Amino acid sequence: MPRDPQDLSPVFRIDVAASGSSEPSMSKRPKSGDSEIADLLRQLIVGQERQNELLEDLVDQMSAAQRQRNNELNQWRDANPMLARRCRMAAEALSRVQTEFLENLTIDVKENYENLVEGDFALNEFVDRYGPRLAHLNGVLQVLSQLSVPSSNS
16 A cells, blocks of 8 residues: 655655755755854854964963963073083083983883783882983973073074
């Protein structure tokens, strides 16, 4: 028994008739729906434009702070050229110390891998032994490296 196409929900109806059909097709929406969609799209565009403005402001602030920091470092280097050279030498020496420290750390991990995995005590002792020294050494190296870089205006 054939079904009447009018009994089906509009979701399941597909208009395959020529363009002169009297029934609205699924691709055509009522004008009120078009205006709602257009309003939503306008709101999305306004929101994205605002977000772009905020991101540009954030980038401007961050780059201004970075420029100020670079200017201050350059002024310090220009005022203290001998100390900047010594910072460079110290950074190079500490870099070698850091390399040796990391070598010892990796050897310790390789030799004690199973103890580190199985026991919290061994892992805590390892972290206590190497963690603070590595963090502080990295911090000191970073400061020395920043102070020892030749100024960009020399």
